[in-house]
Amino acid sequence: MTALIEARGVSKRFRQHKRFPGLLGAFKTLVTAEYTEVTAVSDIGFDIAAGEAVGYLGPNGAGKSTMIKMMTGILVPSAGTLSVLGRTPHQQRMANAHEIGVVFGQRSQLWWDLPVIDSFTLHQRIYDIPQARYAENLKRFSTLLDLTPFLDRAVRQLSLGQRMRAEIVMSLLHDPKILFLDEPTIGLDVVAKDAVRKFLAEINRERGVTIILTTHDLQDIETICPRLIMVDQAKLIFDGELHRLRAALGSARRLTLEFVTDPGPLALTTATLTADEGLRKHYLLEREDVSLVQILGEVGSDRGLKDVALHEPDIEEVIRTFYQRRNAAATVAP
Amino acid sequence: MLHRLGVLALLVRMFVKSQMEYRGAFWLDRVAQILSYGAVLLTIWILLNKFQLLGGWNWPELALLFSFQLLAYSLGASMSFTQLNTLEDLVRMGTLDALLTKPINTWAYLIFSGLNIGYAGHIILAIPVLVWALMAAEVQWSVGSTLFFVGSLLSATMVTGAIITMIGGTALIWVRSNHLFAIFFGFWELTRYPLNIFPTGLQVVMLTIVPLAYISTVPVAVLLGKPVPLLGDFAASVTLLAGPVLVLVAIAHWRYALSRYQGAGG
Numbered sequence: 001m002t003a004l005i006e007a008r009g010v011s012k013r014f015r016q017h018k019r020f021p022g023l024l025g026a027f028k029t030l031v032t033a034e035y036t037e038v039t040a041v042s043d044i045g046f047d048i049a050a051g052e053a054v055g056y057l058g059p060n061g062a063g064k065s066t067m068i069k070m071m072t073g074i075l076v077p078s079a080g081t082l083s084v085l086g087r088t089p090h091q092q093r094m095a096n097a098h099e100i101g102v103v104f105g106q107r108s109q110l111w112w113d114l115p116v117i118d119s120f121t122l123h124q125r126i127y128d129i130p131q132a133r134y135a136e137n138l139k140r141f142s143t144l145l146d147l148t149p150f151l152d153r154a155v156r157q158l159s160l161g162q163r164m165r166a167e168i169v170m171s172l173l174h175d176p177k178i179l180f181l182d183e184p185t186i187g188l189d190v191v192a193k194d195a196v197r198k199f200l201a202e203i204n205r206e207r208g209v210t211i212i213l214t215t216h217d218l219q220d221i222e223t224i225c226p227r228l229i230m231v232d233q234a235k236l237i238f239d240g241e242l243h244r245l246r247a248a249l250g251s252a253r254r255l256t257l258e259f260v261t262d263p264g265p266l267a268l269t270t271a272t273l274t275a276d277e278g279l280r281k282h283y284l285l286e287r288e289d290v291s292l293v294q295i296l297g298e299v300g301s302d303r304g305l306k307d308v309a310l311h312e313p314d315i316e317e318v319i320r321t322f323y324q325r326r327n328a329a330a331t332v333a334p
Numbered sequence: 335m336l337h338r339l340g341v342l343a344l345l346v347r348m349f350v351k352s353q354m355e356y357r358g359a360f361w362l363d364r365v366a367q368i369l370s371y372g373a374v375l376l377t378i379w380i381l382l383n384k385f386q387l388l389g390g391w392n393w394p395e396l397a398l399l400f401s402f403q404l405l406a407y408s409l410g411a412s413m414s415f416t417q418l419n420t421l422e423d424l425v426r427m428g429t430l431d432a433l434l435t436k437p438i439n440t441w442a443y444l445i446f447s448g449l450n451i452g453y454a455g456h457i458i459l460a461i462p463v464l465v466w467a468l469m470a471a472e473v474q475w476s477v478g479s480t481l482f483f484v485g486s487l488l489s490a491t492m493v494t495g496a497i498i499t500m501i502g503g504t505a506l507i508w509v510r511s512n513h514l515f516a517i518f519f520g521f522w523e524l525t526r527y528p529l530n531i532f533p534t535g536l537q538v539v540m541l542t543i544v545p546l547a548y549i550s551t552v553p554v555a556v557l558l559g560k561p562v563p564l565l566g567d568f569a570a571s572v573t574l575l576a577g578p579v580l581v582l583v584a585i586a587h588w589r590y591a592l593s594r595y596q597g598a599g600g
Contacts, residue, residue, distance in 0.1 A: 014596055069597060074434045076593070097437035107428045113352040122348060125341045126438050154355070 003047035004178060004210055005071060009080035012041040012066050040066040042234040043080070050177070053204040053211040055221035055242075058231040059323075064214035067231070068182050071212070072102050085177065098127060101171035101209075105183035109167060110155040116166045117151045120173060127174035134173060141169040145199050161192030168196065172203065179203070181213040185220055197223040218316050230319075232326075246288070246313065249322040253285040254311040255295065260304035270295045341438065345446040353451060360452070367455030374526070375400055375463065389531035394470035395558055396527075401464035403525050403550035406487055408456035410494025410549070417448035418502025422511050430506075431597060441499070441588055473557055485574050486553035492577030493548045496584035503584075506591035518544070525550040530563050537563050548576040 015035045041063040048054055058064050069075040071084055073093035082089060087096050103109075110119040124134045142148050145165040150158060158166070164184065171179060181200070185193045201224045204211045215221060221228055221242060228245060230238040238248055246253075255271055262278040270290045271283035285295075292310055299305060313321070353360055378400060382393040391399065421444070424430040433440055473479065501518055505511040521544045529537055529551040540547040541564060552573045555562045562569035 066597075069431060072435045074431050075595070075597060093434065094437050097435055100435070102432065102435040104428065104432055107432055109432045111348060111352060113355045114348060118348055118351070122341075122344055125337075125344050126436055128337060 002049075003083075004050045004052075004085060005046075005048040005212070006083040007047075007067075007071075007080070008045050008082075010041060010044045010067070010070065010077050010082050011039065011079040012063070012070060012075060013078045014038045014040055039234050041070070041077075041231075044231070044234075044236045045080075046229060046236070046239055048210065048212065050210055051204070051208045052227060053201070053225045054213075054227045054229055055225035056212060056214040056229050056231070057216065057218070057221060057319075058214075059216065062231045063234045064231060065182050068102075068180050068212070068214055072100060072180055073097070098174065099177045101174070101176035101179040103164075103167050103171045103179070103181045103184055105164070105181070105186040108155070108163060109170065110163065112156050113154055115152045115154055116147070116158070119155070119166075120151075120170055123170050123173055129174050133175070137173050137175065138169075141172055144202065145169055145195060159192075161188050161195075164188060164192065164196060165199075168199065172209070175207075176209065178210045178212065181211070183215055184213060185215065185217055193217075193219070200224045218319075232323075237322075246318050249318050253313065255283040255285055255292075256309040256311070257281045257283070257299065257305060258307040258309075260306050263303045266299070266303070268295065268298050270298055338438075338442075342442060342446040345443065346449045349447050349449060350451055363452060364455035364458070367452075368459050371404060371456060371459050375459075378526070389528040390560065391528050392471075394467050395554075397463055398467035398471050398558070399528065399550055399554045400526050401460045401467055402487065402490070402554050404456050405460040405464060406490035406549045407494050407522070408453040408460065409487075410491040411498060412450040412453040413445055413491075414495040414498040414502065416450045416452070417444045418498055418505075419512075419515060420448075421502045422505035422509060425505050425509050425595075425597070428597065430595075434595075440592065471558060474559060479557060482553075482570060482574070483557055486556070489574050489577030490549040490553060492581050493545060496577070496580035497544075497546070499584040500587050503588045503591040506595045518546075521546050522549075527551070528555065528560075530561075534563070541565065545576060545580065548573050 014037070016038055040061075044063075044067065056064050056067065066075065070077050070082055071089055073084075073089035073091075073096055076090045084096055085099055089096055110116060111122070120138060123129075124131075129137075142151065145168065147162075147165055147169055150162055150166075155163060155166070168181075168184065171181075179200075184200070185196055188196065197220060200211060200213070203209050204224065211224065213220065213224065226241060228238065228240065228242050229236065230245070238245055240248065254274075257266075258280050260279075265273075265276060266281060267273060268283065270287070271285050273281060274284050275282040283295075292308070296305075296308065375397070378388075378396055379393065382388060382396060386392065388396060421430070424433070424444075430440075433443060436443065497518065501511055501514045503511075504514060521540060524532065524536075524540065525546050529540065529547050532540070537547070541552075552562055552565065552569055556570045556573060565572055
């Protein structure tokens with residue numbers, strides 16, 4: 001299958017006026033023409049096929065939004081090639097606009113003082129959506145995200161969660177092939193987050209809408225995106241399935257075994273003993289292919305095993321470990 | 335094309351509907367505007383009562399100048415000022431990013447979604463004064479002068495809109511544009527008076543770099559058969575051309591600014 005989105009060596013550098021500290025510095029800033037270059041995206045490449053759901057993850061300032069803005073044609077890449085739906089986004093921004101939907105978590109596209117439905121009507125007109133299609137989409141999405149009770153209410157009277165649901169519905173009214181979401185769950189409460197995630201997962205599954213979302217909430221990715229692209233300091237550091245991240249970043253699972261009576265030191269071939277408290281023993285599972293059944297088989301049934309706890313590091317932990325290691329490496333390196 | 339116009343009309347309707355959410359404030363604002371511009375007109379009248387002439391212009395002629403300027407400005411600015419004055423906020427808050435992802439001309443969306451009906455106050459004041467002044471001042475009416483009057487008013491409207499668009503567009507590159515608007519309004523206030531009362535340097539500036547003389551003193555002087563400094567006999571054709579030419583420049587500038595757009599962060 002050909003890729004819907006192709007990025008090859010994409011970079012984006014921003015030129016910023018060099019600023020000098022202090023009051024004198026402020027004057028100096030005014031009169032000098034010195035610039036500093038900030039690299040927001042550096043040599044990033046990936047392919048995204050139709051129907052995929054991809055989470056674009058990274059800490060603040062890692063260049064997530066910049067990448068979204070390049071893919072949607074808002075910003076022009078400084079280097080590399082980018083193709084979305086077979087077009088160069090910034091050159092054919094208008095043509096692409098018909099086939100993509102964009103949601104920005106922190107900026108509303110709804111008309112603040114008017115009922116939600118008015119913004120939807122405008123959207124229908126701008127995108128030239130046939131009435132029947134519009135009505136059908138509106139009905140289906142509104143039901144799924146429970147929008148009907150507040151469609152006639154002014155946007156300014158909505159809660160953040162209601163507003164975000166409305167934003168997402170609006171972005172899908174014209175049947176986009178790709179939906180870009182920049183931090184769609186930011187600031188939402190648990191219930192609203194959950195509703196949004198389930199809806200997006202369903203849209204992706206049932207309608208085949210390709211989803212690309214940036215987030216720093218890992219739960220978003222776990223629910224919606226089988227594939228994860230992780231960026232850090234403008235560079236791509238991981239691209240693959242979520243469950244591979246753990247292995248790729250080298251975080252191991254931990255296992256705790258609890259016994260009725262102390263069986264004494266218990267070494268296993270499948271796991272490494274890390275702490276022994278007598279009745280409770282802690283192991284590290286360094287190999288991904290070892291299953292709990294194998295381990296229990298090795299322990300055997302005659303040792304008075306009372307309880308087993310397998311601790312899968314959540315992605316958050318995996319990533320934290322990664323950053324800690326990276327920072328440690330940076331301090332050691334010459 | 336028709337579909338596009340329909341969208342623009344809908345944008346205007348939605349904007350008016352938004353404004354009407356705050357009906358009371360809206361009308362209070364209009365009254366305040368009429369009073370403040372009325373006060374300016376009164377100042378000119380008081381001045382003329384004492385001195386009879388200002389740069390060779392009498393009271394009805396200055397009233398014509400004032401109302402022509404106010405009308406051309408309010409027509410041009412309703413199509414540009416409030417919308418583009420807030421462009422720097424749209425850039426800073428990232429709202430413009432969202433707009434850029436829509437299949438609609440960004441400038442047209444901005445302009446029509448904020449077509450400022452607030453200028454109703456200016457127009458309510460300008461039209462009666464203009465009608466009275468056109469009758470009181472000594473205008474040599476003919477087919478030619480009538481066409482010139484309409485054409486130069488149109489051109490003056492375009493000059494206003496084009497300059498404001500260019501100033502607003504700089505926000506796409508520099509994020510900020512308010513200081514330029516401050517300069518604009520500094521010059522704009524001068525256009526209520528005849529060009530010949532200002533020193534030559536200032537006249538040159540207002541005919542070239544900040545071509546605001548074409549929104550009032552040049553066309554009105556031509557209409558009244560008064561000499562126009564520096565331009566002389568070319569005044570009529572230059573003032574008619576100023577609008578369309580500046581519109582073309584503004585379009586080119588807007589496109590350039592959009593291509594240089596960097597967003598405001600992230």
